[in-house]
Amino acid sequence: MATQSSSSGSREAFASRFTFVAAAIGMAVGTGNIWRFPRVAGEQGGGAFLVALVIANLVWAIPILMSESLLGSKSRLGTVGAFRDFMGRKFAWMGAFMGLVTIGIMFYYSVVCGWAIRYFVYAITGRFERGRDTEGLWDGFTSTPWQTILFHAIAIGTVGLIVYRGLKRGFEVILKYTIPLLFVFLVILAVRAMTLSGSSEGLRYLFVPDWGSMGDAQMWLEAFTQMAFSTGAGWGLYLTYSVYLRRREDFALNAATISAGNLLASLLAGTAVLGTVFALRTQDFAEEAAASGNEGLAFIFFAELFGEMPGGRWFFAPLFFLALAMAGVSSLIAMMELTTRNVEDMGLPRRRAVPWIVGVAFLAGIPSAISLDFLSNQDFVWGVGLLIGGLLAAVAMMKYGVNRAREELDEVSDFRVTWWWTGLIRIFPLVFAALFGWWMWRTVDEFAPDTWWDPFEPFSLMTMLAQWVALFIVVYVLNNVLARQVSAGPMTPGDIGTVEPEK
Amino acid sequence: MDVVVWTLIFLGGDLLIVIFLMSWAVKKDREKARLAASGETGADRADDGP
Numbered sequence: 354m355a356t357q358s359s360s361s362g363s364r365e366a367f368a369s370r371f372t373f374v375a376a377a378i379g380m381a382v383g384t385g386n387i388w389r390f391p392r393v394a395g396e397q398g399g400g401a402f403l404v405a406l407v408i409a410n411l412v413w414a415i416p417i418l419m420s421e422s423l424l425g426s427k428s429r430l431g432t433v434g435a436f437r438d439f440m441g442r443k444f445a446w447m448g449a450f451m452g453l454v455t456i457g458i459m460f461y462y463s464v465v466c467g468w469a470i471r472y473f474v475y476a477i478t479g480r481f482e483r484g485r486d487t488e489g490l491w492d493g494f495t496s497t498p499w500q501t502i503l504f505h506a507i508a509i510g511t512v513g514l515i516v517y518r519g520l521k522r523g524f525e526v527i528l529k530y531t532i533p534l535l536f537v538f539l540v541i542l543a544v545r546a547m548t549l550s551g552s553s554e555g556l557r558y559l560f561v562p563d564w565g566s567m568g569d570a571q572m573w574l575e576a577f578t579q580m581a582f583s584t585g586a587g588w589g590l591y592l593t594y595s596v597y598l599r600r601r602e603d604f605a606l607n608a609a610t611i612s613a614g615n616l617l618a619s620l621l622a623g624t625a626v627l628g629t630v631f632a633l634r635t636q637d638f639a640e641e642a643a644a645s646g647n648e649g650l651a652f653i654f655f656a657e658l659f660g661e662m663p664g665g666r667w668f669f670a671p672l673f674f675l676a677l678a679m680a681g682v683s684s685l686i687a688m689m690e691l692t693t694r695n696v697e698d699m700g701l702p703r704r705r706a707v708p709w710i711v712g713v714a715f716l717a718g719i720p721s722a723i724s725l726d727f728l729s730n731q732d733f734v735w736g737v738g739l740l741i742g743g744l745l746a747a748v749a750m751m752k753y754g755v756n757r758a759r760e761e762l763d764e765v766s767d768f769r770v771t772w773w774w775t776g777l778i779r780i781f782p783l784v785f786a787a788l789f790g791w792w793m794w795r796t797v798d799e800f801a802p803d804t805w806w807d808p809f810e811p812f813s814l815m816t817m818l819a820q821w822v823a824l825f826i827v828v829y830v831l832n833n834v835l836a837r838q839v840s841a842g843p844m845t846p847g848d849i850g851t852v853e854p855e856k
Numbered sequence: 857m858d859v860v861v862w863t864l865i866f867l868g869g870d871l872l873i874v875i876f877l878m879s880w881a882v883k884k885d886r887e888k889a890r891l892a893a894s895g896e897t898g899a900d901r902a903d904d905g906p
């Protein structure tokens with residue numbers, strides 16, 4: 354077994370760069386690639402949006418993924434320990450904030466994975482025959498709490514079993530096979546869509562640029578938002594996987610490969626979804642599907658088409674929902690590993706930490722399993738909160754020294770990190786301010802114009818600020834406890850006064 | 857025709873980029889492993905994992 358020593362004990366390491374990249378692509382590719390990307394890309398100008406998305410990857414995702422990778426691989430600790438050791442013990446709260454935002458997402462994301470698993474079960478039992486009332490099926494499922502809770506339990510329990518087994522016997526071996534398989538499934542679905550008569554209109558909607566939208570500020574902000582949600586930059590997940598990175602691994606090349614792989618998954622899913630929708634229905638139907646939101650597109654509108662597609666009921670429907678479930682579970686694995694890594698750093702062994710985390714996540718996910726409004730609120734609050742995670746990673750690099758960080762990245766990178774990385778990290782706060790400001794403005798102007806001040810309104814500015822501030826107060830007050838409790842890593846100064854981990 | 861061209865540019869282009877980056881990564885890994893095997897100490901090799 355490949356291990357690496359640190360003062361916090363020996364760490365397992367990914368066996369090869371392929372397995373690390375596969376795991377990291379699995380972290381980035383989630384349900385959003387399959388159900389959010391196609392509708393946003395089509396709505397925002399097709400190919401023009403894709404150009405903006407590539408630029409957003411270069412400006413936001415790749416620099417932040419590289420920063421996270423340096424934080425994790427050098428500190429060999431989870432988010433809390435990494436921020437403590439890079440910035441000083443006064444800043445452990447930043448790592449806790451980043452980690453807890455992602456944990457907040459994990460609670461409801463498990464419910465979403467449960468939906469995908471439920472729909473896979475529906476599909477393999479032939480429920481998507483021609484004429485099926487998919488809206489009734491969705492309403493029936495989501496209004497039956499024992500079902501949504503059961504499938505939430507199946508999702509979080511399955512992921513718990515994988516993470517319990519650790520890197521080598523657990524998530525590395527699972528992700529090494531499932532992520533290539535996920536791409537094979539997406540390719541099959543995309544090829545099936547492209548071979549349907551009339552699918553070219555869907556491809557036109559997705560790929561042919563509407564150059565007029567290049568001057569549209571909203572299109573650019575949507576591209577940056579999609580990229581920030583999709584690549585996992587700023588979530589702390591890539592930081593966590595980088596704890597298990599082999600030494601002298603190439604930071605820039607890995608980050609670029611992960612961004613490109615994540616985009617490829619989105620493009621394949623977009624081809625599959627939009628190609629099929631346009632081949633079997635009219636543009637009006639496609640636009641109605643896009644306007645119905647993520648769940649509406651996947652579980653109601655797209656599901657309705659399987660019965661009309663040759664081979665759809667028994668082959669393509671199971672394949673689509675299996676791909677959706679695999680994409681979700683691979684991201685959920687990363688979220689649970691982030692939680693486990695931080696708890697382990699605080700001294701609780703994995704075999705005891707994981708059952709606790711599964712139990713807490715199951716209980717905390719129940720409100721989202723019961724109420725779609727609650728789930729939407731949590732998705733809104735912590736989804737936008739992820740943008741703050743990206744800023745925290747950039748701030749950590751600035752505090753550590755951007756040039757010093759660049760030199761350390763360069764020591765091991767074949768793909769040289771030059772002025773572009775330091776420049777992008779330095780201007781990151783401006784990019785963040787533009788994107789974050791736009792989201793704040795939308796909450797007041799678009800989502801809840803009359804009730805933006807009401808903290809009990811699901812999409813109001815105040816519900817978002819109230820939950821962020823509550824989290825901030827908790828982690829800031831607990832800063833010293835967290836800084837002391839996390840065990841020492843290779844970068845930890847001798848006088849930090851950490852607690853020895855339990856063996 | 858424009859649909860085919862733009863699909864190839866975006867979908868085909870991204871696929872080629874992924875294949876190129878992965879191939880480059882594998883090539884660099886092999887070079888590092890060969891260098892480690894020929895010139896470095898056992899301790900250095902251990903640092904790189906298997």
